[in-house]
Amino acid sequence: MNLGIKLVVLVLSTKVFRSWCLNFTYTTFYDSNIYDFNTNNSYIVKNAIQVTPDVSVDSISDMSGRIVYRQPLKLWRSEGESGTDGRAVANFTSTFVLNISPKDGPGGEGLAFVLAGDAHLPNNSHGQWLGIVNSSTNGTARSPIVAVEFDTLKSYDGDVDGNHVGLDINSVYSVKHVSLTSYGVNLSAATDITARVHYDGLNISVFLHWSNDTTGEQTRIPIFSTPIDLSEYLPEDVFVGFSASTGNGTELNCIRAWTFESSDIIDGRKRSLLWVWILIPSLVLFLVVATLALSWMRLSRGRIEDSYPRIEDQIEGANMGPKKFRLGQIRRATGNFSPKNELGKGGFGTVYKGSLLGDHDVVAVKRISKNSRQGIPEFLAEVTTIGSLHHRNLVKLIGWCYERRELLLVYEYMPNSSLDNFIYQDKSSMPKNSTIHLDWNRRFNIISGVAQALDYLHNGCERRVLHRDIKASNIMLDSEFNARLGDFGLARMIRQAEQTHHSTKEIAGTPGYMAPETFLTGRATVETDVYAFGVLMLAIVCGRRPGERINDDSNIVYMVWDLHRQQRFGSAADPMLMDGPAEEVERVLLLGLACCHPNPHHRPSARTIWQVLRGEAPMPLVPLERPPFIWPAMPPSFKVDRDITLGDDQLSLITELVAR
Ligand SMILES: *[C@@H]1O[C@H](CO)[C@@H](O)[C@H](O)[C@H]1NC(C)=O
Numbered sequence: 001m002n003l004g005i006k007l008v009v010l011v012l013s014t015k016v017f018r019s020w021c022l023n024f025t026y027t028t029f030y031d032s033n034i035y036d037f038n039t040n041n042s043y044i045v046k047n048a049i050q051v052t053p054d055v056s057v058d059s060i061s062d063m064s065g066r067i068v069y070r071q072p073l074k075l076w077r078s079e080g081e082s083g084t085d086g087r088a089v090a091n092f093t094s095t096f097v098l099n100i101s102p103k104d105g106p107g108g109e110g111l112a113f114v115l116a117g118d119a120h121l122p123n124n125s126h127g128q129w130l131g132i133v134n135s136s137t138n139g140t141a142r143s144p145i146v147a148v149e150f151d152t153l154k155s156y157d158g159d160v161d162g163n164h165v166g167l168d169i170n171s172v173y174s175v176k177h178v179s180l181t182s183y184g185v186n187l188s189a190a191t192d193i194t195a196r197v198h199y200d201g202l203n204i205s206v207f208l209h210w211s212n213d214t215t216g217e218q219t220r221i222p223i224f225s226t227p228i229d230l231s232e233y234l235p236e237d238v239f240v241g242f243s244a245s246t247g248n249g250t251e252l253n254c255i256r257a258w259t260f261e262s263s264d265i266i267d268g269r270k271r272s273l274l275w276v277w278i279l280i281p282s283l284v285l286f287l288v289v290a291t292l293a294l295s296w297m298r299l300s301r302g303r304i305e306d307s308y309p310r311i312e313d314q315i316e317g318a319n320m321g322p323k324k325f326r327l328g329q330i331r332r333a334t335g336n337f338s339p340k341n342e343l344g345k346g347g348f349g350t351v352y353k354g355s356l357l358g359d360h361d362v363v364a365v366k367r368i369s370k371n372s373r374q375g376i377p378e379f380l381a382e383v384t385t386i387g388s389l390h391h392r393n394l395v396k397l398i399g400w401c402y403e404r405r406e407l408l409l410v411y412e413y414m415p416n417s418s419l420d421n422f423i424y425q426d427k428s429s430m431p432k433n434s435t436i437h438l439d440w441n442r443r444f445n446i447i448s449g450v451a452q453a454l455d456y457l458h459n460g461c462e463r464r465v466l467h468r469d470i471k472a473s474n475i476m477l478d479s480e481f482n483a484r485l486g487d488f489g490l491a492r493m494i495r496q497a498e499q500t501h502h503s504t505k506e507i508a509g510t511p512g513y514m515a516p517e518t519f520l521t522g523r524a525t526v527e528t529d530v531y532a533f534g535v536l537m538l539a540i541v542c543g544r545r546p547g548e549r550i551n552d553d554s555n556i557v558y559m560v561w562d563l564h565r566q567q568r569f570g571s572a573a574d575p576m577l578m579d580g581p582a583e584e585v586e587r588v589l590l591l592g593l594a595c596c597h598p599n600p601h602h603r604p605s606a607r608t609i610w611q612v613l614r615g616e617a618p619m620p621l622v623p624l625e626r627p628p629f630i631w632p633a634m635p636p637s638f639k640v641d642r643d644i645t646l647g648d649d650q651l652s653l654i655t656e657l658v659a660r
Pocket residue numbers: 102105106107162163181186187188189
């Protein structure tokens with residue numbers, strides 16, 4: 001039924017209104033705007049249309065150019081069946097800022113606003129022809145055109161002077177012209193002149209405005225107003241735009257801004273008739289579609305896909321990415337999602353172990369719970385963007401499946417589960433693998449691995465990716481106990497699914513791992529990722545959960561900073577880590593504190609972290625006292641006592657995935 005309504009709206013908007021009305025505004029021109037126009041020798045340079053080429057061309061003498069809006073204007077149409085009893089003509093207003101700068105001597109030849117049957121420039125229309133006509137079409141109706149010329153050269157006897165505005169019909173001979181010299185205006189003085197050409201169906205009027213004072217309508221000087229029936233000279237559909245030329249003398253003919261508005265040319269009587277013509281077929285269409293939809297729903301009750309019919313196209317468009325699985329395949333692999341194969345459970349749904357035949361025998365399948373319909377756009381984003389990431393310290397996404405409202409992600413299977421099962425001292429967290437103890441070398445290796453993964457996400461891949469939820473339970477361990485950062489971005493999807501309808505700012509992350517500014521900005525940045533990584537380093541070295549209360553109210557960051565102040569780093573480390581070389585343990589703790597600096601500007605980048613870990617960059621300076629959290633934060637180059645306030649936009653704020 002939605003489809004029916006959309007169809008009707010589509011029919012209404014494209015078939016009826018769009019083609020009758022042409023409205024657009026360019027307050028300035030950007031290079032990409034060129035695609036809105038048909039051009040001959042015209043370019044967009046320095047935020048202006050250069051109707052004739054600018055000086056980048058060898059010689060700009062004897063040139064002409066034309067640029068018209070790609071979509072034609074419906075200027076008029078016959079009323080009544082016979083087509084003889086009158087025409088409805090559109091009203092329009094074209095307002096543009098022109099700027100003509102002579103290149104040698106007084107300049108020449110001029111610029112014109114045109115309404116033309118032909119979008120293309122006539123051959124040999126340079127010089128006196130102003131790009132409007134040429135010697136063989138002048139005075140004929142072979143390529144119908146009406147132009148308002150801004151002539152900067154007296155090129156034949158009929159021309160008043162080299163500084164006038166005129167109205168031209170199928171010729172360069174003006175049926176009406178007004179010299180601007182008496183107004184004190186010089187067209188070719190490289191100044192901005194605003195011109196407004198208005199047509200009300202009877203008269204065409206030209207107004208100029210040449211001061212830079214923007215008080216508007218009142219200051220526009222009427223230059224001329226002359227009766228004309230445009231429908232007599234022009235076809236029903238005309239192109240609107242500009243033409244210009246240079247001759248022996250040259251100039252740059254620029255248009256710096258342009259607004260065009262036109263009216264709907266259907267009169268009231270016609271309109272009501274039109275409504276009938278539109279309403280009846282669309283009603284019929286609507287009924288047909290609705291009936292079809294209903295019967296289809298009845299036929300396939302309970303097997304309706306979500307309204308993302310093109311989900312597959314969208315994912316498969318990004319080829320080389322993860323593979324698409326059939327639901328049947330995954331059902332077989334996981335024993336029909338048997339509880340026996342459950343690896344873990346979360347707010348998002350459940351993770352199952354599965355065995356596929358083929359390249360990746362054992363996989364982990366994440367089954368997103370069904371009521372997370374909001375997660376579909378994120379699911380798509382994850383599959384297409386994360387699926388293209390390749391790094392040995394990232395959990396690889398092998399495939400996906402979207403069928404019968406099942407949202408499934410297939411990952412590499414990590415035999416050693418996640419880091420949180422190994423590093424904490426409380427026994428409750430070591431149910432299965434309590435015999436395995438992660439020694440210092442393994443822990444350091446894990447920290448290095450995560451640092452590399454983070455550097456890759458922030459600096460190494462095509463699009464910058466923020467993880468937003470770095471924590472021990474998202475660090476998976478492969479058979480060699482190498483770290484594999486997992487669950488990236490998915491965290492966001494999960495939280496949205498869990499959210500009942502609180503429309504608060506979404507604060508991503510896990511308490512204990514979240515940078516202090518997150519609570520103010522509610523945004524994820526590279527700096528908040530680095531903070532979470534800092535907390536993770538401290539947690540790995542100390543063997544304590546970041547949220548864990550240690551004697552007083554202080555969390556792990558406060559605790560380690562306190563030990564740093566007392567210069568007693570030895571006691572912070574896990575007592576089981578006797579094999580860790582003291583300097584290395586201390587280095588990781590210091591680096592962890594540097595990452596947890598309350599001022600995000602002082603935190604090292606992921607690249608720096610990795611270099612410090614390898615001993616290739618010096619350790620960032622870590623003050624003995626934890627500096628107070630001050631917001632807005634000062635970048636390091638500013639002296640604290642200067643009275644400069646910086647907004648949070650001084651940080652490299654990036655939400656989600658940001659293209660670079
Ligand atoms: C207009 O200005 C140009 C450039 O400043 C000058 O060369 C030309 O003589 C002026 N024309 C008139 C009609 O004042």
